[in-house]
Amino acid sequence: MIRRHVLVTGRVQGVFYRDSCRREARAAGVTGWVRNLPDGRVEATFEGDPQAVDSLLEWAQRGPEAAVVDHMTVNDEQPVGDTEFVVR
Numbered sequence: 001m002i003r004r005h006v007l008v009t010g011r012v013q014g015v016f017y018r019d020s021c022r023r024e025a026r027a028a029g030v031t032g033w034v035r036n037l038p039d040g041r042v043e044a045t046f047e048g049d050p051q052a053v054d055s056l057l058e059w060a061q062r063g064p065e066a067a068v069v070d071h072m073t074v075n076d077e078q079p080v081g082d083t084e085f086v087v088r
Helices: 017-028 050-062
Strands: 002-011 031-036 042-048 068-077 085-087
Touching: 002 050, 017 031, 017 042, 017 050, 017 085, 042 050, 050 068
Parallel strands: 031 085
Antiparallel strands: 002 042, 002 068, 031 042
C-alpha cells in the first residue's frame, strides 16, 4: 500500500478534472480525495496498490480530454487507510 500527494497545474478547473479523477480512481481501486484549490490548481491524494496508484498518476498527468496539464508535483505520504475516493 502506498500514498501519493499530487498538485496539478494548468487548465484543470472547469474541465471535469475532479469528477473524471474520481471515476478513474474508483475503477482502479484507488482511495483518497481530489479538490480544487483557490489558485486554480487541483490537489489530490491517491492511496492503494503501487501499480494502481502509478496508473492513476499517469492519468493525472493528462487529465480528462478538455484539461491541459502544465505541471504535476508528486510527493510520498504515509498511507492513512482511506476507504473510498471522494471529491472534496
